Amino acid sequence: MRDVTTPAPATTPTDEELRALDAHWRAANYLAVGQIYLMANPLLTQPLRPEHIKPRLLGHWGTSPGLNLVHTHLNRVIRARDLNALCVWGPGHGGPAVLANSWLEGTYTETYPDVTRDAAGMERLFRQFSFPGGVPSHVAPETPGSIHEGGELGYSLSHAYGAAFDNPDLVVTCVIGDGEAETGPLAASWHSNKFLDPVHDGAVLPILHLNGYKIANPTVLARIPEHELDELLKGYGHHVIHVTGDEPLQVHRDMAHAMDTALDHIAAAQHAARTEGVTERPRWPVIVLRTPKGWTGPAEVDGLPVEGTWRAHQVPLAAVRENPEHLRQLEAWLRSYRPEELFDEHGRPRPELLACVPDGDRRLGATPHANGGLLLRELPLPPLERFAVAVDKPGATRHEPTRVLGDLLEDVMEATGDRRDFRLVGPDETASNRLQAVYRASGKAWQATTLTTDEHLDRHGRVMEILSEHTCQGWLEGYLLTGRHGLFSCYEAFVHLVDSMVNQHIKWLRVTRGLPWRRPIASLNYLLTSHVWRQDHNGFSHQDPGFIDHILNKSPEVVRVYLPPDANTLLAVADHVLRSRDYVNVIVAGKQPCFDWLSPEQARAHCARGAGIWEWAGTEDGTREPDAVLACAGDIPTQEVLAAAQLVRRHLPGLALRVVNVVDLARLLPDEEHPHGMTDPEYDALFTPDKPVIFAYHGYPWLIHRLAYRRTGHPHLHVRGYKEIGTTTTPFDMVVRNDLDRYRLVMDVIDRVPGLAARATAVRQAMEDSRTRHHAWIREHGTDLPEVADWTWAG
Numbered sequence: 053m054r055d056v057t058t059p060a061p062a063t064t065p066t067d068e069e070l071r072a073l074d075a076h077w078r079a080a081n082y083l084a085v086g087q088i089y090l091m092a093n094p095l096l097t098q099p100l101r102p103e104h105i106k107p108r109l110l111g112h113w114g115t116s117p118g119l120n121l122v123h124t125h126l127n128r129v130i131r132a133r134d135l136n137a138l139c140v141w142g143p144g145h146g147g148p149a150v151l152a153n154s155w156l157e158g159t160y161t162e163t164y165p166d167v168t169r170d171a172a173g174m175e176r177l178f179r180q181f182s183f184p185g186g187v188p189s190h191v192a193p194e195t196p197g198s199i200h201e202g203g204e205l206g207y208s209l210s211h212a213y214g215a216a217f218d219n220p221d222l223v224v225t226c227v228i229g230d231g232e233a234e235t236g237p238l239a240a241s242w243h244s245n246k247f248l249d250p251v252h253d254g255a256v257l258p259i260l261h262l263n264g265y266k267i268a269n270p271t272v273l274a275r276i277p278e279h280e281l282d283e284l285l286k287g288y289g290h291h292v293i294h295v296t297g298d299e300p301l302q303v304h305r306d307m308a309h310a311m312d313t314a315l316d317h318i319a320a321a322q323h324a325a326r327t328e329g330v331t332e333r334p335r336w337p338v339i340v341l342r343t344p345k346g347w348t349g350p351a352e353v354d355g356l357p358v359e360g361t362w363r364a365h366q367v368p369l370a371a372v373r374e375n376p377e378h379l380r381q382l383e384a385w386l387r388s389y390r391p392e393e394l395f396d397e398h399g400r401p402r403p404e405l406l407a408c409v410p411d412g413d414r415r416l417g418a419t420p421h422a423n424g425g426l427l428l429r430e431l432p433l434p435p436l437e438r439f440a441v442a443v444d445k446p447g448a449t450r451h452e453p454t455r456v457l458g459d460l461l462e463d464v465m466e467a468t469g470d471r472r473d474f475r476l477v478g479p480d481e482t483a484s485n486r487l488q489a490v491y492r493a494s495g496k497a498w499q500a501t502t503l504t505t506d507e508h509l510d511r512h513g514r515v516m517e518i519l520s521e522h523t524c525q526g527w528l529e530g531y532l533l534t535g536r537h538g539l540f541s542c543y544e545a546f547v548h549l550v551d552s553m554v555n556q557h558i559k560w561l562r563v564t565r566g567l568p569w570r571r572p573i574a575s576l577n578y579l580l581t582s583h584v585w586r587q588d589h590n591g592f593s594h595q596d597p598g599f600i601d602h603i604l605n606k607s608p609e610v611v612r613v614y615l616p617p618d619a620n621t622l623l624a625v626a627d628h629v630l631r632s633r634d635y636v637n638v639i640v641a642g643k644q645p646c647f648d649w650l651s652p653e654q655a656r657a658h659c660a661r662g663a664g665i666w667e668w669a670g671t672e673d674g675t676r677e678p679d680a681v682l683a684c685a686g687d688i689p690t691q692e693v694l695a696a697a698q699l700v701r702r703h704l705p706g707l708a709l710r711v712v713n714v715v716d717l718a719r720l721l722p723d724e725e726h727p728h729g730m731t732d733p734e735y736d737a738l739f740t741p742d743k744p745v746i747f748a749y750h751g752y753p754w755l756i757h758r759l760a761y762r763r764t765g766h767p768h769l770h771v772r773g774y775k776e777i778g779t780t781t782t783p784f785d786m787v788v789r790n791d792l793d794r795y796r797l798v799m800d801v802i803d804r805v806p807g808l809a810a811r812a813t814a815v816r817q818a819m820e821d822s823r824t825r826h827h828a829w830i831r832e833h834g835t836d837l838p839e840v841a842d843w844t845w846a847g
Contacts, residue, residue, distance in 0.1 A: 053289060053333050065128070070304045073124055075394060075405035076156070077300070080120035081348055082389040083152035086174070087181035088113060088367060089382060094174040095391060095399055100383040102373040109372065110182035111189045112145035114365040115229060117347040118261045119149035122227055125307045126416060127157070127408040129315055134414065136221045138421045138534070140200045142208030143229030143261065145190045145366075148181065150198065156401055157409045159196045159417030163569055171399025193563040193570065197417035199424075199533040204556045206235030207526045212256045213244035214530020215421060218472040218514070222254035222421060223318065230262045230271035237522035237553075242288040244523065245336050246500045249512055250325035252472060255318040258290075258338045263345035265362035274342070281340065290338040291317060298344050298360075310339050331511065333499045348388070350381055420535075425571025427535030431474065431630055432467040434460065436623045440652035443620065446668060447694065447845025450645040453687070454581050456619040457626055457641070458489035461539070464630070465493035465514065468537075475531055477516040477524040478541040485541050485581045486643040490515055521549040528576065529557055537574040537630065544580040544640060545587065545596040554636060555606070561634050562607040572633035579626075581643045584774055585688035585750070585787065591780035597751035597773075603638050604717065604755065608726040613638045613717040615750055617690035618648050620655035621715060628659065640750060642687045644783075647845065649690070662716030662728060663738060669697050669711035678710035679808075680801050681739055685714040686750025689773075692787055693748045694845055695794035700801060703815045707805070712738060720759040732764065741765045744804035748792055749773040770800055784836040788826055795819040 065073065086094055088111035093104040119141060130137050141150055154160040155177055160167055167173045167180075180186030187194050190202030200211050212226035232238050248256065262274040273281055278294070285292045293310045297303045314337035321334035346364020351357070358368045369378045369385075394405055413419060420426040439460045441451050461476060468474040476482065476490055495510025496517050502509050516527055521542060528538045557576055564570040580599065587594040603611050612635050616622040622641045629637035649666075650658055658664055672678050684693035690713060700709050714720065721729035730738070739745050741764040749756050753773035760766055777789045787793040798819045802812045809816070829837050
């Protein structure tokens with residue numbers, strides 16, 4: 053690792069410049085306090101009275117002074133250096149600070165013209181904060197310049213790196229709260245600097261803000277010895293710069309020096325890599341900022357210390373309307389910032405405190421990188437026919453669906469090689485998931501040591517692998533939010549690790565849909581493979597299809613779930629989701645050899661419908677309703693349903709059987725509950741209102757019941773799926789153990805078609821005998837029955 057020689061820092065600010073920075077900081081602090089407490093009298097033009105105070109005091113003061121300090125000093129260096137910059141604000145509930153600075157720099161008024169930059173607008177800014185019909189107490193989608201929801205504790209640094217990838221001119225500052233620094237996702241994301249390419253990527257400047265406390269407890273990194281913290285951060289690969297204190301002008305002086313030193317260090321590292329051809333990994337700077345929690349707030353309340361303690365975390369002065377002493381303290385606190393020096397008689401910020409604020413798009417609240425849809429370009433997707441497999445008749449050939457998709461992704465990676473706006477992320481599973489064709493277009497990003505035995509490592513690669521699902525998710529979210537495209541490939545069972553992260557991203561997308569100024573971004577696309585039905589070799593620990601349930605609990609206008617049954621359908625689904633905007637798309641597809649059911653044209657049409665009758669698989673003659681419906685969703689369920697349909701043809705030739713395949717799971721919902729949902733007449737036409745429906749489903753069967761419980765035919769719906777029974781066994785034994793196998797499905801048809809049980813007793817017994825033979829066979833031979841292993845669709 054290379055310690056880049058740091059040039060002499062830029063000129064230290066003069067005392068006059070420091071006083072101007074301090075004025076800006078005081079103004080931001082004043083505005084932050086005002087948002088938490090005031091609903092009237094914003095400039096304190098009259099003595100503070102109870103009616104000026106909000107009836108419910110909601111917000112977080114403790115982190116705000118530190119965030120205001122960072123914002124003020126970022127303004128200075130952006131203006132002085134003409135930096136292209138973005139900041140990710142990690143500490144939870146830092147909304148008052150970032151909103152205050154957005155209002156000061158003018159971007160808030162430009163975004164929301166009714167919140168003018170004067171006394172009336174200041175009052176509106178104050179009143180709306182944590183108020184019904186207003187804005188949240190944290191940095192949220194409504195906040196100009198934000199790409200990170202405050203309170204997503206642990207994700208800030210991975211978001212920052214995602215924003216920096218393939219953005220060579222961008223400096224991404226990331227403020228990390230010392231509470232979130234204790235989380236697992238944050239701890240893993242420090243390793244992102246081993247993937248940052250100093251040639252093609254931007255830079256990330258972490259600022260670890262140690263104010264000592266979480267909600268009610270001290271924080272680990274604030275309490276360990278400084279040399280131990282230095283060793284930790286150096287071990288992560290950073291050059292550590294400290295800023296410590298509580299005397300404002302000295303802290304301003306030290307912070308200015310630290311920012312200049314860090315940015316000079318970054319510039320030198322990039323120059324060495326881009327101009328001098330240096331390939332050794334730089335030791336990137338990190339700033340450790342230590343200031344008191346609730347700095348400049350009340351030192352003591354009701355005889356108890358507040359500033360510099362956990363009591364400053366939220367609202368230091370409670371019940372201000374009812375407690376005259378607290379009201380007096382609040383007024384003294386607000387007046388300590390000397391608002392008459394900061395704002396003119398009309399409430400406008402005085403020009404001298406705005407001297408540090410950048411112009412135009414250089415302002416942190418106006419950067420287009422925080423509104424990625426402004427920068428987004430269409431993804432150059434190739435014609436699917438180039439990769440589709442030929443299907444002369446259903447079930448005659450087999451392919452590995454994800455391997456076929458890998459060829460398409462290679463083309464996309466190649467087509468975006470000069471643009472560098474597409475990345476594939478995943479936890480060490482690209483080749484395992486059969487997507488390794490992409491390595492022909494781009495290797496795996498890697499800045500650490502390489503050995504001669506390594507394969508596909510590439511200093512400039514755009515395939516991202518790290519064995520941390522949290523970090524992969526954070527990278528991709530940051531990448532998408534800043535206007536690029538990507539795909540997250542993961543083993544199905546382990547994607548649950550990012551349940552909380554995807555929750556927040558879905559909420560972000562839902563809110564942005566109601567903000568006209570937020571432009572649509574590329575969808576967050578998951579490819580879940582190595583799935584439950586073909587984890588027979590890894591066993592129970594690798595078997596869990598429940599991420600679908602988690603996703604379909606979320607905002608219906610945002611989430612989509614697809615279960616393509618073969619390679620061509622996977623291509624059609626992938627083409628759709630990679631073109632889509634503002635969704636979270638989940639695709640579940642197998643990587644093992646799978647029967648090819650549909651031609652490319654049929655696959656496109658089937659995906660457009662989302663669910664449809666496979667007439668070639670059923671035994672309907674068009675003259676009457678079917679006696680039963682065999683439905684399926686997922687590749688293995690589809691195979692078992694078709695094998696069951698074949699058995700019905702052979703053993704129950706007089707039965708009218710309909711086969712329905714569902715590729716878009718949301719189609720089962722009513723149309724008023726989801727944009728892809730079916731009307732009742734559509735659903736009844738497909739599944740019938742009163743015939744037995746035996747549904748073989750990829751995941752937990754209860755989900756299908758939940759989606760369809762309002763339908764007329766729901767009492768006749770019987771679902772087979774994963775019942776949390778797994779082990780290391782043969783592929784077919786997995787479906788037998790969970791009663792999803794073809795023999796069980798035929799038995800279900802016999803049991804549920806009225807009057808059939810008495811006529812088909814021998815057939816049912818033969819199906820039961822086949823299950824018994826299966827159990828004996830695998831225990832003796834270790835492989836599936838030949839009639840299963842060698843099965844093909846014969847029509």
